[in-house]
Amino acid sequence: MLDALMLSRIQFGFTIGFHIIFPAVTIGLASYLVVLEACWLKTQRQVYRELYHFWLRIFAVNFGMGVVSGLVMAYQFGTNWSRFSDFAGGITGPLLAYEVLTAFFLEAGFLGVMLFGWRKVGPGLHFFSTFMVAAGTLMSATWILASNSWMQTPAGYAIIDHQAVPIDWLAVIFNPSFPYRLVHMSLAAFLATALIVGACAAWHLLRGTDNPCVRKMLSMAMWMLLIVAPIQAFVGDLHGLNTLEHQPAKIAAIEGHWENTPGEGVPLTLFGWPDMEAEKTRFAVEVPHLGSLILTHSWKGQFPGLKSFPPQDRPYSPMVFWSFRIMVGLGLLMIALGLWGTWARWRGRLFDAKMLLRAACWMGPAGLVALIAGWITTEVGRQPWIVYGLLRTAEAVTPNTTAEVAVTLLLFVIVYFVVFGAGIVYMLHLMQAGPGPHSIPPSASGDGEERRPARPLSAAPDNLAPDNAALDGRPGPGPADPTSGPDMRTR
Template sequence: MQDMALMLARIQFGFTVSFHIIFPAITIGLASYLAVLEGCWLKTRNPVFKQLYTFWSRIFALNFGMGVVSGLVMAYEFGTNWSEFSTFAGSITGPLLTYEVLTAFFLEAGFLGVMLFGWKRVGEQLHFFATLMVAIGTLISATWILASNSWMQTPAGYEIVDGRVVPTDWLEIIFNPSFPYRLVHMGLAAFLSTALMVGASAAWHLLKGRDSKAIRTMLAMAMGMLLITAPLQMLAGDMHGLNTLEHQPAKVAAMEGHWRNEGEGEGVPLLLFGWPDNDAEVTRYAVGIPRLGSLILTHSWSGTFKGLSEFPADERPNAAAVFWSFRVMIALGLLMFVLGAWGIWAWRRGTLYTNRSLLRFALLMGPSGLVALLAGWFTTELGRQPWVVYGLMKTADAASPHKVTELTISLVLFVLVYLVIFGTGIRYLLRLINRGPDRDGETIQSTVRPVLPPNTDQGV
């Protein structure tokens, strides 16, 4: 029964975090996008940029509100479902989350009203300053949250006194070994998610035959951002992987489906597909490329690293879950690069706004940034198991002593309430995107035959 209670507590927290992480990712990317749009408008006075700013600021405000609400639930869960963890590590995670509220949240909230409602009440420069402060606030918020989570992955700057963690060096705590890599990786993921959402929105309108300067600007900016950000994300991911191999080798072994060292000089293959069998300690139906795993992870043709079988059985993550969530993230990342490269190629040929295959692909890829973000989060968090604070405290020791009945009822209520509240919010968000920024604006005679019903409100 205790194992079932632990599983329910983990599912409940995973469910609420999965909902929450989507909204901050969008707000981080949209806040910076809005700052770029307003900066372009101030420099060029092109009304298209202000039109797009007005449109996307409404979507930003909706996401910001849903992010705040979903984040509050998580804060309470630390005390209700994970009280033992809070007792053990609260002296570090508590202050870090408090710093996030005192710096980032107050900064965002203080300037959000000016940003959303101040166009006719303050000067242009002050309004732009407010937009910049909101954008900076979202990045500061991500910094504190990731500092806390990264410390749980690679703890540093502490000592244990009377069974509790006591901070000894806050700089080491904040700038722990995995923090820089995870911060960059998350920031780029937010920008990618936003670019894909903006690009899908533009593709949706073009496929419906609704063509305008604003829609074209959205698509061109999204494709350019993808082409820049996707390769940077690959580079950041490679560096993050090397850092993880150093500090959490069991997680990397699970990501690679690698169970034991190969023979000397043989190197480690990169498994493209397969099914890790935790009981048999083998990856079944494996399809791989010889030595490529060594080249990527050790930057050596014959390098090797620990397999899962070399770790105690009770200190291994679920290899199948980590293996496949990692591959979903990687596959979507490669498709993002393909989309960006295809978009720029089409732009150079003058067919960016008329190539229906490209537009359909951009529309299909719309949610892929958020899916990849969730897959990456699953890889990170499931790969850390069975530890809640890596090497210091196991997840089984962190949970509150709740009964299965209590956790089942609360989980069902969470699912129902979240589906109603956030389902309504997401539906409204899709209707805003479907309405578009240019219904009353200047249109361009489109050469794309509409392939979607012109009057549907189904959203993207």
């Protein structure tokens, strides 16, 4: 039933679904830019410089959209979830304030130098600025995930006058699920970015644009997948064990597991449809004992089924059952793509294996899809609680009318698709232009008049069309090698 509560949940889910894309790419691209600039400073190879300026433009646009979409999230705590703010504001409010006072100020303080200071400061200070922006994105994720993790596994609090009051800030921040969520989310951001970078490179190679920049992008992306995707699977397993300990109902809903059979292990349900009314999973395709092995690391280990919890305390299993499988399935494809890329590299075919390049293109958005599926699993699996075990979602919503929430939700959908849809299309156009000598703006290469931009988005170019010669792999405008024009070392 689409009442004010359900519409408020849909609205928050819609806005956070849009928002989470941009911070994830910001985290991944910021760290990638640190690596590129470090490689440039160490080797002075032009390819790293060109890649840095190419992805810096995309980072600037993505960062701006992330800031704008994040503002809406904060307002909704007051407009749609005021009772939650009244109950938990003494804990979540300071955590979000710390994020602004530390991470956001850190990013804002060094962002201008990073975007526009290539010729205005020395190489050491510019690299330090890039590093601090990257550190700020990770620090921002730390505070946000500390707040969200407290809602999942609350600790370090006392209930006074029907409000959650912090009594131990270290316990609040480092609550039981926080370390797992922080590492899992950070690795997800790195993987999502690696897939985007790899897809961009693969698309250009399939179009016949074969140059050192494109090759380096694909090579670095494949190495990232090969190393990080298996680590992510391991961290995900640890995260699952932590969730089983602190949120067993969520695990039961994810697995579509209803009840245990005495003396028998729990099978792993690969596919099926959990029926909440019939209290069973229909059309189940199961692997005997595998559920026990994964979640208890024993052949006949058992964990609570959904029937162990009152019906009103059960998460909606069909949604988390399938969102989890989408996330895991895409994660396995990431591992497979990394191994495939390694095999092609060993055979000397990394840059001309058409099937691999097509697979890399198709996998471009997979990291973001897996990220959203993971958040659906996390947030829907927490229901019916907004603060697990303390405050129900139905008790936290603002008493708005159904019509009021419906109108604002409709407006959000229209505005988001127009504004952020245009931004995403613009970033895709920037990627379509491709890296190369033309990626370096005049202010960074020493050619032409220096610009003095007044806003972050000025880091993106006015003209998206690259030089045709550069697309063909021939030297385009700008320095073709580190000695053909002024660089940071000459200052």
